[in-house]
Amino acid sequence: MPGCGGDVAAGVALVVIAAAYGGPEVLSIVDEPVSGPGPGEARIAVRAAGVNPVDVKSYSGAFGADPARLPIRLGAEAAGVVTAVGPDTVGPAGPVSVGDEVIAYRAPGAYAAELVVPAQAVVPKPGTLDWPQAAGLMLTGVTAWHLLAATDVGPGDTVLVHGGSGGVGLMAVQLAVIRGARVVATASPARHELLKDLGAIPVAYGPGLADRAAVAAPGGVDVALDLVGTDEAWDVSMALVSDKARIATIVAFGRGLKAGIKVLGGAPGADPGTEIRERARLELARLAQDGKLRVLVSQTFPLAEAAAAHHAILDGHTTGKITLIP
Numbered sequence: 001m002p003g004c005g006g007d008v009a010a011g012v013a014l015v016v017i018a019a020a021y022g023g024p025e026v027l028s029i030v031d032e033p034v035s036g037p038g039p040g041e042a043r044i045a046v047r048a049a050g051v052n053p054v055d056v057k058s059y060s061g062a063f064g065a066d067p068a069r070l071p072i073r074l075g076a077e078a079a080g081v082v083t084a085v086g087p088d089t090v091g092p093a094g095p096v097s098v099g100d101e102v103i104a105y106r107a108p109g110a111y112a113a114e115l116v117v118p119a120q121a122v123v124p125k126p127g128t129l130d131w132p133q134a135a136g137l138m139l140t141g142v143t144a145w146h147l148l149a150a151t152d153v154g155p156g157d158t159v160l161v162h163g164g165s166g167g168v169g170l171m172a173v174q175l176a177v178i179r180g181a182r183v184v185a186t187a188s189p190a191r192h193e194l195l196k197d198l199g200a201i202p203v204a205y206g207p208g209l210a211d212r213a214a215v216a217a218p219g220g221v222d223v224a225l226d227l228v229g230t231d232e233a234w235d236v237s238m239a240l241v242s243d244k245a246r247i248a249t250i251v252a253f254g255r256g257l258k259a260g261i262k263v264l265g266g267a268p269g270a271d272p273g274t275e276i277r278e279r280a281r282l283e284l285a286r287l288a289q290d291g292k293l294r295v296l297v298s299q300t301f302p303l304a305e306a307a308a309a310h311h312a313i314l315d316g317h318t319t320g321k322i323t324l325i326p
């Protein structure tokens with residue numbers, strides 16, 4: 001078949017599922033069939049999968065608890081090697097071929113040893129990143145890209161990032177610096193040196209944040225990005241930024257929509273930014289390839305220990321990314 005390659009036979013692969021709604025104890029690892037790739041699809045041997053808070057929310061009940069959705073496959077992003085392709089397999093960067101080292105995003109069910117995804121989800125893996133870093137680049141990267149695009153961050157702006165040391169936060173900090181902005185980022189003191197290394201002015205969150213942020217930004221704050229959804233982040237953003245169109249949240253959906261700030265993501269009424277996020281993937285890969293964008297992975301876990309990875313992310317103090325290794 002023209003354009004096909006590799007072993008396209010169906011098989012089975014280990015995948016992580018939530019068999020019920022609840023905490024990480026409902027996760028298990030099971031064999032599931034993997035189809036041969038159809039037209040426009042690629043099969044990938046996964047080397048690492050990114051872990052994100054939304055993965056936990058998918059089975060915690062945060063998005064409802066419809067029994068018809070069970071069992072739920074987990075994950076959204078992975079990096080690996082293409083093992084088979086169907087016909088007409090062209091991705092955003094060109095043809096996808098067997099043996100390519102790639103990042104797959106969006107890749108539903110990415111907590112897996114093998115995965116079939118549309119070629120449109122596949123971009124070349126930057127050679128500068130190892131597998132866990134590559135697996136952790138995209139979800140947080142496109143979200144941060146969308147935040148900065150939606151609030152129109154550019155040279156001369158001062159940006160306050162709430163939650164600057166998390167997965168999205170470290171991306172937002174670096175991308176805002178690349179855009180020429182001055183960046184003030186909140187984090188616990190143990191992460192302040194890291195934020196300084198990335199070009200931000202760190203401030204501790206907690207009581208007195210508005211005063212500390214004002215001292216760090218004597219010329220005022222033009223843009224606030226809420227990546228944590230706390231009352232504090234909300235109050236300080238509202239107090240320091242006069243133009244509501246330059247306050248964005250990816251967490252506080254309900255009150256963000258009521259207040260008329262930018263509300264970004266997949267929730268009802270929010271701006272999903274689909275095209276912006278899709279286009280951002282190649283830009284993010286290029287910046288990583290050029291050594292201008294770092295992916296900080298703080299912990300890796302074997303795929304079979306996805307529950308432990310979820311306990312770690314539920315702790316709420318992840319620095320950068322957690323990834324799973326099949």
Ligand SMILES: NC(=O)c1ccc[n+]([C@@H]2O[C@H](COP(=O)([O-])OP(=O)(O)OC[C@H]3O[C@@H](n4cnc5c(N)ncnc54)[C@H](OP(=O)(O)O)[C@@H]3O)[C@@H](O)[C@H]2O)c1
Pocket residue numbers: 052053054139140143162163164165166167168169186187188189191205227228230249250251264265266313316317318319320
């Ligand atoms: N809407 C969307 O499109 C979208 C996309 C991606 C993520 N999200 C959501 O955005 C949130 C962040 O995602 P993520 O991947 O960055 O999570 P993450 O990596 O788990 O973020 C953890 C960070 O939050 C910081 N933090 C904890 N408590 C804080 C507080 N009270 N004030 C300020 N910072 C605090 C921690 O800082 P310290 O360790 O320094 O304490 C840690 O660095 C999650 O709720 C996620 O579901 C939404």
